[in-house]
Amino acid sequence: MGVLQLLKSQFLCHLIICYVFVVSGLIINLLQLCTLPLWLVSKQLARRINIRLAYCVSSQMVAALEWWSGTECTLYTDPKSYPLYGNENAIVVLNHSFEIDFLCGWTFCDRFGVLGSSKVLAKKELAYVPIIGWMWYFLEIVFCKRKWEEDRRTVAQSLQNLRDYPENYWFLLYCEGTRFTPKKHQVSMQVAESKGLPKLKYHLLPRTKGFWVTVQNLRGTAAAVYDSTLNFRNNESPTLLGILNGKKYHADLYVRRIPLEMIPEDEAECAAWLHKLYQEKDSFQEHYTQTGCFPGPTVSPPRRPWSLINWLFWCCLLLYPLDNILNVLSLTLSFTASLGVRWMIGQTEIDKGSSYGNKEVPLNRN
Ligand SMILES: CC/C=C\C/C=C\C/C=C\C/C=C\C/C=C\C/C=C\CCC(=O)SCCNC(=O)CCNC(=O)[C@H](O)C(C)(C)COP(=O)(O)OP(=O)(O)OC[C@H]1O[C@@H](n2cnc3c(N)ncnc32)[C@H](O)[C@@H]1OP(=O)(O)O
Numbered sequence: 001m002g003v004l005q006l007l008k009s010q011f012l013c014h015l016i017i018c019y020v021f022v023v024s025g026l027i028i029n030l031l032q033l034c035t036l037p038l039w040l041v042s043k044q045l046a047r048r049i050n051i052r053l054a055y056c057v058s059s060q061m062v063a064a065l066e067w068w069s070g071t072e073c074t075l076y077t078d079p080k081s082y083p084l085y086g087n088e089n090a091i092v093v094l095n096h097s098f099e100i101d102f103l104c105g106w107t108f109c110d111r112f113g114v115l116g117s118s119k120v121l122a123k124k125e126l127a128y129v130p131i132i133g134w135m136w137y138f139l140e141i142v143f144c145k146r147k148w149e150e151d152r153r154t155v156a157q158s159l160q161n162l163r164d165y166p167e168n169y170w171f172l173l174y175c176e177g178t179r180f181t182p183k184k185h186q187v188s189m190q191v192a193e194s195k196g197l198p199k200l201k202y203h204l205l206p207r208t209k210g211f212w213v214t215v216q217n218l219r220g221t222a223a224a225v226y227d228s229t230l231n232f233r234n235n236e237s238p239t240l241l242g243i244l245n246g247k248k249y250h251a252d253l254y255v256r257r258i259p260l261e262m263i264p265e266d267e268a269e270c271a272a273w274l275h276k277l278y279q280e281k282d283s284f285q286e287h288y289t290q291t292g293c294f295p296g297p298t299v300s301p302p303r304r305p306w307s308l309i310n311w312l313f314w315c316c317l318l319l320y321p322l323d324n325i326l327n328v329l330s331l332t333l334s335f336t337a338s339l340g341v342r343w344m345i346g347q348t349e350i351d352k353g354s355s356y357g358n359k360e361v362p363l364n365r366n
């Protein structure tokens with residue numbers, strides 16, 4: 001183990017990183033709160049300010065992935081689609097199998113300049129996670145309870161609000177609705193069987209309602225669906241704690257750009273289209289497992305310096321008083337921040353995931 005690697009695994013380093021993340025995050029949350037009156041005067045200006053404030057938080061995690069852990073992210077995509085990435089609104093469909101899949105998504109957002117504005121259809125529970133969840137409120141992130149009777153109206157309304165959003169964004173949808181576990185996979189394949197759908201090996205059966213409602217409400221606003229399939233080399237199982245320890249991973253993302261006009265408007269046809277998409281995604285994962293790569297040409301969009309510059313800025317700002325005072329209070333604060341972050345990281349751990357998708361459903365075999 002090199003000296004640098006040893007340093008990255010030190011508890012004191014983690015304490016400092018957590019302290020900077022928590023204190024800067026809370027400052028940003030407070031600044032976001034201050035933008036509330038501005039929404040009444042100029043909604044678009046308030047949105048633009050919040051995009052930049054949110055960037056200050058999420059880019060710290062991107063910096064940890066790219067600069068601290070040195071994780072490499074390779075993009076497999078058609079070179080003709082490449083110039084459009086970041087220059088249009090898009091709906092991103094991504095597999096949900098890894099604890100840091102959202103962070104890899106963020107990294108690509110940053111590389112294409114849409115990190116501050118990007119959105120997701122997220123479970124409501126995440127809205128209460130300090131810093132990130134609170135920040136999302138001001139970003140107009142769309143939350144769902146995963147109860148269609150309640151979601152159908154609220155999700156459609158939140159999506160309608162995004163139609164005049166002032167900057168380009170990617171709207172992320174994890175159509176599987178929950179993270180992959182063997183148990184959830186087994187249950188969802190029973191559902192697939194009862195619906196006469198082919199079995200999937202690497203994905204849960206996609207939930208189609210959220211996709212349909214998103215496509216319907218963002219038609220005319222989003223130009224395309226980016227079908228994205230993520231995997232890691234050498235069977236790596238990446239975690240946020242691994243990133244914090246400076247462990248380097250190798251992410252591969254296969255993206256196909258599908259113009260929105262190609263997606264059927266009718267709900268049943270749209271659902272069938274999504275099921276077919278997931279069968280294709282499954283075959284890409286099979287190809288990856290067999291060959292260690294996705295089909296097609298690769299590009300590695302370069303990491304940008306802004307996430308690192310932002311991180312260094314907050315480190316300087318918040319560690320300077322720490323150096324001056326260096327008393328029990330600041331150490332206690334760091335320790336509390338570290339415990340808080342450990343709890344937040346728990347939200348990303350699959351073992352601590354929800355029971356959504358675990359329950360056997362009465363099957364209607366016709
Ligand atoms: C160039 C680079 C390109 C790309 C870069 C990549 C990414 C970057 C992009 C953006 C990044 C931005 C932000 C990322 C940051 C952080 C993200 C972090 C986390 C958030 C993630 C989440 O919270 S995921 C959980 C919430 N989201 C979802 O659930 C979405 C999917 N779900 C749905 O769409 C659902 O339909 C619903 C939520 C709208 C409603 O759920 P509900 O359960 O009420 O209804 P369903 O329709 O799903 O259920 C009833 C039908 O489902 C059948 N059923 C029953 N059991 C199962 C089962 N186990 N599996 C599958 N189907 C099942 C049932 O039979 C019913 O069927 P019907 O035929 O009657 O419909």
Ligand SMILES: CCCCCCCC/C=C\CCCCCCCC(=O)OC[C@@H](O)COP(=O)(O)O
Nearest residue numbers: 021060061064132178179341344345348353354
């Ligand atoms: C500068 C580096 C600082 C490192 C410390 C980072 C601390 C912040 C840690 C976590 C922030 C919370 C991010 C929330 C994203 C969680 C994404 C997620 O994976 O949600 C799960 C959801 O899809 C489905 O849930 P279930 O599978 O049903 O259960």
